[in-house]
Amino acid sequence: MSQKPVDIVIVGAGVVGLSAALALAATKLNILVLDAQAAHAQPSGNRELSDWSRRVTALTPASTQFLSELDAWQSMCEGGRIGPYTDMVVWDSEGTGLIEFDAGSLSLDALGYIVESTVTTDALVNRVNQTPNIAIQWDTWLADLDFTTTHVRVVPREGDEIHAQLVIGADGGRSVSRELAGIRTRQWSYGQKAIVATVRVAPEHSSACWQAFLPTGPLALLPLAENDLCSIVWSLDDSEAQTWIDADDQAFLRGLNLALGGRGPLVTEVSERQLFPLVQCHAVDYLSDRFVLVGDAAHAIHPLAGQGINLGLSDAQVLATEVSFAHSRGATWWAPSVLKRYERQRKGDNLAMMAAMQAFKWGFGSRNPAITMMRNAGLSAVDALPMAKRWFIQQAVGGR
Ligand SMILES: Cc1cc2nc3c(=O)[nH]c(=O)nc-3n(C[C@H](O)[C@H](O)[C@H](O)COP(=O)(O)OP(=O)(O)OC[C@H]3O[C@@H](n4cnc5c(N)ncnc54)[C@H](O)[C@@H]3O)c2cc1C
Structure with missing residues (x-):
């Protein structure tokens, strides 16, 4: 049976799909968003350790600006569950390399914001529900495209x-x-998983993000909106990750504090832990006839720089701009030439970020003394050189 036709179907009501729908709303095109889930989980109203969602993202100021334009950021802030971070400390656990920077040096209120994914999707779904030309159809698994x-x-x-x-x-x-749609990908598994959990720290986190580069992979301590709670993302080889999942809480806390090496606050309590497989995957093309990819569907990257969602939001913004522009001029807004303009603007940025993640992964995954020396010298040189440091910071806060 066939339904009433729509102009655009968006497959996936994640942060990126919902943002793309809202960014396209002003065209007045009829948009239908499909998602396989029954509906997204709601953010908890409670603030105990176990009440915080394990899946958090670090939103850059560029991303929060876009979410403001979609009228979603304002309601996200009202719930009091947004953790701004003003300082970032990145160090090499095997050496002396260290980079530190703060929001004040960039005349910003914050370098970014740690946000549960449920908070972002909830605000976006509410906005979609207030938008007459967008509908969401839950419980709908895409089976075929013709x-x-x-x-x-x-x-x-x-x-x-x-x-x-x-x-x-x-x-x-x-x-x-x-x-x-028959789009090929280049992908590889790191043979690694990330452990995510909420932890209690002492003393308070002081709105700082702490990131250690260990030979096994990066470990990040990200400040939540409660002063003594942080989220962790700890990347480890598959077998080691499973060992830490199976460990009891006391053993896990000892291992975690040892990995942090005395930098940052002490971790004193941990929630239930979850595992995510780490893969890097890039679509060879972002489009085919009447079809275009955005977000993780186009490029899934290692979470070590916390940039996945920020790249996806940039995709949504640029695609909506190109389609809206073509539509406003009465052009064929779904034409490959329009979608190609989006691909040209986004592929380079996404590829550059993926290459940087690979380089970090390779450099910090090595115990070779020459590479250890190089990366320590590199990190410290970046910290000492204002221009290089500014570039590094620009990547962290987003440059859209
Ligand atoms: C451990 C870990 C930590 C991370 N930390 C960060 C971080 O700090 N900062 C950051 O920016 N990013 C981070 N990321 C990445 C971030 O979570 C992703 O980049 C982001 O969720 C991608 O959003 P998306 O909307 O493209 O896809 P998703 O969030 O995956 O949404 C896809 C949607 O599509 C739906 N769907 C799937 N298949 C179908 C189908 N066949 N039919 C219908 N619907 C379907 C799903 O139900 C889902 O709702 C992390 C990722 C991991 C694994």
Whole structure:
């Protein structure tokens, strides 16, 4: 059975898919967002250790500016669950290399904000529900895409098929829409997983982000909106990650504090821990006829720089700008030439970030003394040179 046609189907109601929908709202095109989940989890109203979602993201000021333009940031802040960070300390656990910087040196209120993903999706869903030309259809798993000369047939596993002029694939790192559109990827697994958890620290975190580069992978301590709570992302080889998941809390805390090496506050309590596999994956092309990829569906990166969501928000913003511009001029807004302009602007940035992640992973994963010396000298040189340091900071706060 066929449903009423829509202009755009967005597959995936994650942060990127919802932001793309809202950024396109002013065109007045009819937009339908599909998601396989029943609905997103709501942010907790409570503030105990176990009440904080394990999945957090570090939003740059450029990303929060975009979320403000979508009228989502204001309500995100009202809940009191946004953790601004004003200082960043990055060090090499095997040597002397250290970079430190703070918001004041950039005349910013904060370098960024640690936010539970549920807070962001909740605010975006509320905005979508207030927008007449966007609808969300939950519980809808994309099963097939059929590209005809006049439209795309979007076929869910259950329910009516939908006809659209353009499909936006925002269905995350294991994108089904990307596969159905026949877009190849270059991907590799690090043979690593990230442990994520909420921890209590003493003394208070002072709104600082702490990141240690260990030979096993990076470990980040990210300040939440409660002064004594942080989120951790600890990347480890598969077998070691499982050992730390199975360890009892006291053993885990000892291991975590040892890994932090006395820098930053002491970790005194830990929530339930969760594991995420780490893969890097980049779509060879971001588009095919009447189809375009955004967010993790186009590029899943190592979380060591916490940039995944920020790159995805940039994708949503640039794609919406290009499509809206073409639409406002009465042009064929779904044409490959329009989508190509988006790809040209985003692919370079995304590739550069992925290459930097690879270089960090390679450099800090090595115990070779020559490489240890080079990276220590490199980190300290960046810290000492104002221009180099400014570039490093620019990457951290986002430059859109
Ligand atoms: C351990 C870890 C830590 C991270 N830390 C950070 C960080 O500090 N900062 C940062 O910026 N990023 C971080 N990231 C990355 C960040 O979480 C992702 O970049 C971000 O969630 C991607 O958003 P997205 O909307 O593209 O995809 P997703 O959030 O994956 O959303 C995809 C949506 O598509 C839906 N979907 C999937 N398949 C289908 C289908 N067939 N049909 C219909 N719907 C479907 C899903 O239900 C989901 O709602 C981290 C990632 C990991 C693994």
